[in-house]
Amino acid sequence: MTAVTSPAGHRPARPRPSLAVPIGLVAFAALTWLSASEQFGIGFDLGDIIADIDNGAEIIAQLLSPNWEFLPRTFERMLETFQMAVLASFIGCAVALPVAFLASRVTAPNLPTFLLDRTVLSVVRAIPDILYAMVFVAAVGIGPLAGILALVFFNIGVVAKLLSETVDGVDTGPIEAARASGANRLQTVRWSVLPQVFPNYIAYSLYTFELNIRASTVIGIVGAGGIGVLLQTQYRFLAWSNVSVIIVELFAFVLLIEMLSIWLRRRLV
Amino acid sequence: MTAASGSAGTRPERPSKAKRNLALLGAAIVVVLCALTVDVDPAELARLPVGVGLVFHEMFLKSGPEWSYLPDALRYMVESLQIAWLGTVLGAIISLPLGFFGARNVSSGLVSNVMRQVLNAIRAFPEVVLAIAIMIPIAGLGPVAGMLAIGLHSVGTLGKLTAEVIEGIDPGPVEAARATGARPLQVQRWGVLPQVLPEVIAFWLYRFEINIRASAILGVVGAGGIGFSLQQALSFNRFERAGIIIIVVIGVTILVDTVSGWVRRRIIEGAEARTDAAGAEALGAEGAAS
Secondary structure: OHHHHOOOOOOOOOOOOOOHHHHHHHHHHHHHHHHHOOOOOOOOOHHHHHHOHHHHHHHHHHHOOOOHHHHHHHHHHHHHHHHHHHHHHHHHHHHHHHHHHHOOOOOOOOHHHHHHHHHHHHHHHHOOHHHHHHHHHHHHOOOHHHHHHHHHHHHHHHHHHHHHHHHHOOOOHHHHHHHHOOOOHHHHHHHHHHHHHHHHHHHHHHHHHHHHHHHHHHHHOOOOOOHHHHHHHHHHOOOHHHHHHHHHHHHHHHHHHHHHHHHHHHHHO | OHHHHOOOOOOOOOOOOHHHHHHHHHHHHHHHHHHHHOOOOHHHHHHHHHHHHHHHHHHHHOOOOOHHHHHHHHHHHHHHHHHHHHHHHHHHHHHHHHHHHHOOOOOOHHHHHHHHHHHHHHHHOOHHHHHHHHHHHHHOOOHHHHHHHHHHHHHHHHHHHHHHHHHOOOHHHHHHHHHOOOOHHHHHHHHHHHHHHHHHHHHHHHHHHHHHHHHHHHHHHOOOOHHHHHHHHHHOOOHHHHHHHHHHHHHHHHHHHHHHHHHHHHHHHHOOOOHHHHHHHHHHHHHOOO
């Protein structure tokens, strides 16, 4: 650090140290300390965790001996998870398409529409899938309908955000060309913008389908249908060897869907 | 659309759409089958607008949200934020070295393949499953279990993203560091780390934003945070209390997203601009969402 005193005149001056780095480090340390502290935060103590690490040994031993006879009883709920994911992806992605076009400055008809759509979208995105699931279970009762609705909102948030960012980055040449030929706004979007973003749209849709399969574990826990319902009941009964069957099955199913989706994406996009 | 029948012989032939149409048809069949077989009663569907309207009315309009519960709701939300923050910190610290091992260009082929598979396996388990199966047995019910579950899941997603960023670096500085006689660890420190750090930190912040949403889930299985209080309010039909909780969730999440997004942009703009990869990155980062 004292190298500044070096005699060579041609050495470039050190860039002035930015204040952002120390401020960032202090903010990071303060937030972490506050969050971990017993008094202001969640009371995290690494020593306690290490001391208690064998607390879970018995449960984990049960988890490691899955009860495979339980497997056939999971198929019906797994199918429900699949159905919910398909329907929610379809509806969510269909709704997200116009929402995304209104949320991009390139395609929004005017500023108020753009701002309104953006605001609604950030509210939709701020609510986690499980909160949607809880509210819809309260509104329409337990069952897959509540789950599908929750996933639809979750999907609209994800797809509309990603797609509107893609639309922001399109080549404006075709848009000018379409305008010059007298196309109205909708025709411009249909013939100049949509073809450019369509492969991305398909990729995002397949991707949300994967997310939905994963999310259905979570939303089932509050009664919104799918495999999560079974996970919740077995967990409540402390039937750990059944829980592990569901976990392994879900893992295999997600892997399968992911491989299928990668294959489809490669073929279609 | 019928212009294809144009007489000009020089017009190129239309590319075949058979494959695309077949794929669309297949997808349509799957959707219709699911719609017909799913366990949703048409009567249920008919009641849907009324049910949703009623809950919305009870939450926000009838007597207004329960503002007196605001301090408690904020306290639970802060707990959720703390769970998310510590989980992200834990995930970031562990995933950074793992990301180096997972990158093909700075680690060996075998090591990177094994590491990628390990990260994929971790990523496949949702936080809530990690919480139920591993963390609650070890740490007991409470926010610490939630934080550990989020941390472990984040290791999977952040490790993968870090490895991908490292694979995209400019090899020049690495060669330069080697040419000066730097040892392997020094090469990583001075040749690789400065190139990837801005993007990696931006991913950490993005992950924090996602983890806030994930921490809401964990309350439902007893791992602390705002999810638990919402579940309590709804199961006791305290809709006006649920209303204020939802308002707090939306408000605080948007606030944190805005601040975090601003910091991320600030960090990335200081680095090399990589606007063309933005879409792919957004997808990758969203991939972290689950």
